[in-house]
């Protein structure tokens with residue numbers, strides 16, 4: 001039986017992380033051929049081996065999303081290996097927790113470079129191949145912290161707010177060119193990014209307490225949102241924000 005992504009070539013950044021690897025595994029199960037990209041080279045080799053063992057067609061590419069040169073290389077490798085690209089999922093991200101006064105410029109610059117500039121560079125560099133596909137989808141990863149203020153994580157909040165609107169303007173720009181662009185906004189998700197906080201504070205973690213479902217989500221609960229937006233099932237959906245947060249932003 002064909003999968004929901006059969007015949008599609010999908011590039012996933014941040015592919016070895018919690019949400020990235022769950023997404024890569026689900027996309028492979030649904031028949032996509034994959035370019036898995038991450039800055040963590042060893043984890044990338046392990047992920048590619050895992051996916052290949054399950055029969056997936058995989059190209060693993062080391063990528064620092066903040067580098068336009070790196071992006072150029074990875075898109076060229078994609079073109080050489082698969083000849084085209086149908087789906088780009090920008091998942092790579094980093095967090096820095098201090099608020100406005102506590103944030104050092106160096107970490108501000110890095111968070112913006114990875115989360116915000118990295119998302120723009122990905123769209124910019126992949127766009128010629130995506131346009132050529134004629135039926136392409138970009139999924140950008142924002143956050144609930146791209147929607148509401150928290151009082152902490154100033155650089156992260158700024159970057160995720162930017163990803164939200166970058167997504168919408170790209171959706172408008174490419175709406176008649178066969179490229180849809182949407183954002184996913186996870187709530188509190190148990191991944192390496194926040195695992196130490198969850199381990200320390202458990203169910204008493206303030207954002208978990210504020211989540212109506214009273215628990216953190218799992219990466220496997222975010223991957224299906226990525227899949228819906230990547231697949232042809234969302235053919236009339238562009239510029240939208242898909243919130244997956246256990247109700248956190250509902251009140």
Ligand SMILES: NC(=O)c1ccc[n+]([C@@H]2O[C@H](COP(=O)([O-])OP(=O)(O)OC[C@H]3O[C@@H](n4cnc5c(N)ncnc54)[C@H](O)[C@@H]3O)[C@@H](O)[C@H]2O)c1
Nearest residue numbers: 014016017018019039064065092093143186188189191193
């Ligand atoms: N975990 C959460 O609660 C949560 C909530 C909302 C949004 N998000 C977002 O989801 C995305 C995935 O995060 P996660 O929770 O899976 O965290 P994670 O730390 O498990 O994964 C992040 C991945 O990005 C990669 N990465 C970091 N810098 C990179 C760079 N410069 N170039 C390429 N890859 C790089 C890391 O190596 C890692 O594999 C991020 O954009 C994050 O901001 C996470």
